[in-house]
Amino acid sequence: MKICYIFSNFHQTKLTGQAGIMFKLIQKAKARYQKVLVISNSNDDKSYQGQNLKALLLKGDDDAKAFLFSTFRLIKFLKHEKPDIVHVNGALMTIYFSLLNIFLRLPTVCLLTEVLDNIHPLLRSLYIWCLKKTQYLFITSIYMEKMLIKMGVLKSQISVVRLGLDPQFLSIQQPINEPVDIIFFGDNNRDRGFDHIYSLAKQLPQHSFQILLRYKQNDCLPELAKMEHFPNVSIQQYPYQEPLELKLSKAKLIVLPFRWMLIRPPISIVEAMALGKCVITSTMKGNEEIITDGVNGILVDPSDTKTVISRINFLLTDDPQRNKIGINARRQIEKLYNREEYDKIFRIYSLINRKT
Numbered sequence: 001m002k003i004c005y006i007f008s009n010f011h012q013t014k015l016t017g018q019a020g021i022m023f024k025l026i027q028k029a030k031a032r033y034q035k036v037l038v039i040s041n042s043n044d045d046k047s048y049q050g051q052n053l054k055a056l057l058l059k060g061d062d063d064a065k066a067f068l069f070s071t072f073r074l075i076k077f078l079k080h081e082k083p084d085i086v087h088v089n090g091a092l093m094t095i096y097f098s099l100l101n102i103f104l105r106l107p108t109v110c111l112l113t114e115v116l117d118n119i120h121p122l123l124r125s126l127y128i129w130c131l132k133k134t135q136y137l138f139i140t141s142i143y144m145e146k147m148l149i150k151m152g153v154l155k156s157q158i159s160v161v162r163l164g165l166d167p168q169f170l171s172i173q174q175p176i177n178e179p180v181d182i183i184f185f186g187d188n189n190r191d192r193g194f195d196h197i198y199s200l201a202k203q204l205p206q207h208s209f210q211i212l213l214r215y216k217q218n219d220c221l222p223e224l225a226k227m228e229h230f231p232n233v234s235i236q237q238y239p240y241q242e243p244l245e246l247k248l249s250k251a252k253l254i255v256l257p258f259r260w261m262l263i264r265p266p267i268s269i270v271e272a273m274a275l276g277k278c279v280i281t282s283t284m285k286g287n288e289e290i291i292t293d294g295v296n297g298i299l300v301d302p303s304d305t306k307t308v309i310s311r312i313n314f315l316l317t318d319d320p321q322r323n324k325i326g327i328n329a330r331r332q333i334e335k336l337y338n339r340e341e342y343d344k345i346f347r348i349y350s351l352i353n354r355k356t
Helices: 018-030 063-069 069-080 091-104 121-129 141-148 194-203 221-227 244-249 267-276 304-315 319-336 339-355
Strands: 002-006 037-044 046-050 051-057 086-090 108-112 136-139 158-160 180-186 209-214 234-236 251-256 278-283 299-300
Touching: 002 018, 002 069, 002 319, 018 037, 018 086, 018 108, 018 278, 037 063, 037 069, 046 069, 051 063, 051 069, 063 069, 063 091, 086 091, 086 339, 091 108, 108 339, 121 267, 136 141, 136 339, 141 158, 180 194, 180 244, 194 209, 194 221, 194 267, 194 304, 209 244, 221 234, 244 251, 244 267, 251 267, 267 278, 267 319, 278 304, 278 319, 299 304, 304 319
Parallel strands: 002 037, 002 086, 037 051, 086 108, 108 136, 136 158, 180 209, 180 251, 209 234, 251 278, 278 299
Antiparallel strands: 046 051
16 A cells, blocks of 8 residues: 655654654554655755655745645656555645645545644635545544534544654653753743743742743743843753753653643643653643643643642642652553554555545
């Protein structure tokens, strides 16, 4: 069987996000299938072949322009390779390929890792229409499943799959010493609650904070500039001096006060829990699917600073309770994010291939 994966931003596969989720799926598929095809945009315009893999990379950081300007090249590639199944990631990419597939008529499945509240209602409606033309849909949270069913997608057409965790996060052993009290990792914007982290660092000068920035953004720049002068704060920007999993393993607490995230539940929460860390995060929809408050993590309203500070102070002084929560967190991730989740996808491939 020959599978073709279509997704955006191949150059971001080493970072947590949709490209990273797809890359991990591709690595699993390479070990299973005779040939795997990849179509994506990247910083470099090149095609290359490796063991069981052939990739068409379209030049451009802007995924929409890269795909639109290379449409005929993409069609030519697919007609030549004749994949048995095309696996498309993302709402907008699904719309794009569904329109092309009117002529190509290739069996198609979709993976949706992001919520749909950030796209125009007309595009959302078009996406639902396109889904009904595909063979199957994989999504990463029960929250998203409920939303899609309300929009008219059949439950029998959907599977929830837990994807995106790098196995390396489960292989790290807990360090004897945890020199950092609190770590925040991600981007410096309000969606990720960076202003909440600034407030906590300011009000808790007795605790050490480490900020690991993936991208430096314009949002919350004043807070970032002030934090650079806090004696209790260390700020590092990607690429870090050592692997992210090693840095996170040295923290007593991981605090991720998200307001909104595209992927639900956020992979960053999953990664921190996989390391056996006690995670303090928000009650954003989707988080409750992997965290039971007080059992394997802490769910809070980040705007209730008094309560958040109280829970931080308690957990930093109660090592047994903090460690117990971390142990339970790791067990939860081991249970949910395992090889069986990828096997769910591969079984659907086989069913579709037999039907066609």
